[in-house]
Amino acid sequence: MIPQEIIRRKRDGETLAATEIADFIAALSNGSISEGQAAAFAMAVFFRGMTREETVALTLAMRDSGDVLSWADIGKPISDKHSTGGVGDNVSLMLAPIVAACGLAVPMISGRGLGHTGGTLDKLEAIPGYDVMPDEALFRHTVRHVGCAIIGQTGDLAPADKRLYAIRDVTATVDSIPLITASILSKKLAAGLETLVLDVKFGSGAFMLSAEEAELLASALVQVANGAGVKTSALITDMNEPLADAAGNTLEIIHCLDFLNGRKTGTRIETLILAFAAEMLVQGGVAATLAEAETMARDALSSGRALERFGQMVSALGGPVDFVERPEQYLTTAPHVVPVPAPKSGWLSTCQARDLGMAVVELGGGRRHPSDKIDHRVGLSAILPLGTKVEAGQPIALVHAASREDAARIVASVQQAYTISEVPGTSAAVIAKRVE
Structure with a gap:
């Protein structure tokens, strides 16, 4: 060759x-x-x-570049979810413990930040001691006894993807359907999944700008995964504004705990999490209908069982045993928190979500080069949703920065990312379509 x-x-x-x-x-x-x-x-x-056949070959070659796990002895449906990436997208952090509390096993292989999007592993590394690269024995022990474990690619799982993933991030080759498909599915197939749900995003904060592009990717992912024997469906979701009201590693961990404590009800992210939980529970045979599955997921939240599972996962993978009870004792915060004032009165009508993601990167919360060290403290919080009426000077977000100079620069960037209209508007539906 x-x-x-x-x-x-x-x-x-x-x-x-x-x-x-x-x-x-x-x-x-x-x-x-x-x-x-x-x-x-x-x-x-x-x-x-690439043709469909080339994409399948690339996916399988990357899967077979390392170990392929088997969970035949675990006695639970093996399920997972994957997102194509967005801004303020910390769904996995809450979804995995919710469905684990409902009877699924979730061996979730996640990634780091890619371009303007945040990485699940980077967020978890804001928790002191959390080991995103455990050995296989600890990974299996955590999945068996907690029900979920969110970790990174070990050197033995799809190592070819691990190398190519870092190269794509810094060579402007992220948004390619064959490369995205092979990257996502090689990791998931190597993890030994039985079922998979995919969050394929479109909009200003996604790699796919239009719903049509997202549907092409979703169809490719679903067809390749099902062809490889993994029961797979996808939801096409809107990313024209941040999904959570926070973007940044520590800030999204805080948001996760708030969500699991029931303090984020009625939000777009709640709608999405419950929809994915329902998909996973039905695919895994734990619930007969989506409505029944959503009820189960809501009960796991309201009862505190999902929060308990998250705490158990953190502890099992090396984090503090009392993390969910005392997160403020362990999470470091930025020294400068500065409001972003609305430049005029009106309704928040549009958002360049990608610019908000890049603002987090500029603050140090993401990488320009694969070797860059992340500042977990920085980012944005208290981000108002589109459709909100604001008065001039009212904060539309808070900037968390390492210096006053950084904060001032990013305040201006966030202001420029929004359009304020004189007429009312609303957020788009968070779920645009389902693909199976």
Whole structure:
């Protein structure tokens, strides 16, 4: 296998054989091709695309680049959820303990921030001691005894994807349907799932800008995953504004605890979490209908069982045993918290959600380079939803920054990200379509 020949053929729009793709991914895994060659391959795929057969071959090659887990002995349905990424999207943090409390086993392999989107692992690393890279024995123990474990890709699970994922983040090749499909599904298939639900986002804060693009990706994901034997459905969801009212690592952990304590009812994110919980519980055979499943999920929340599972997961993976009871003792906060005043009166009508995600990155809450260290403290909180009436000078968000200079710069960026209208408006429905 000559890597540059495979790159050339894809660059020229030719269709690669499954064996060529497998050989290239094997070389990516063992380090015999350079980062530059991997980046060139990603760029060629970005511009030329892949056929469905090529995408399946890429997904399976990346899955088979490491171990494939089996959960045959666990005695529970093995389920998971994945999001294509957005701003203020911390759904996984709440969803996993909710469905675990209802009887599912959730071995959730998550990722770090990608471009302007936050990463679940980066958020969890705001919790002192939480081990996002446990060995397989601890991972299995946590799933068995708690019901859920949210961790990163170990060196043995889809290692080819781990390398390519970091390269895509810094080479502007993130938003490619074949690469997104293979990246998501290689990790999920390696985790030994039986069922999977996907959150495929569109809008100003998503990698897919339109609902039509999101539907193409959702269809590709659902077809490839079902073809690989994993029962899969997808919800196409709106990301034209932050999903939670916070964006930033520590701030989204605080939001997670508030949600699990029942302090975020009636929000867009609650609608989405309950919808995904219902999908997972029905697919896993725990509930017969979506309505029954949603009732189960609500009970897991209101009873405190979901919060308890989250605390057990944190403790099992090395975090404080009393984290959910005393989070303020463990989470560090930014030294400067500055309001973003509305520049005029009216209704919040549009939001460039991507700009808010990039504001978090600029504050230090995301990465410009794979080796960058994240400042977990920084970000945005108290973000008002679209459709809210505001008066001039009223805060539309709070900036959490490491310095006054950073705060002042980001205040201006957040103001510029919003349009304030003289006529009332409303938020779009958070769920646009279901794909199965």
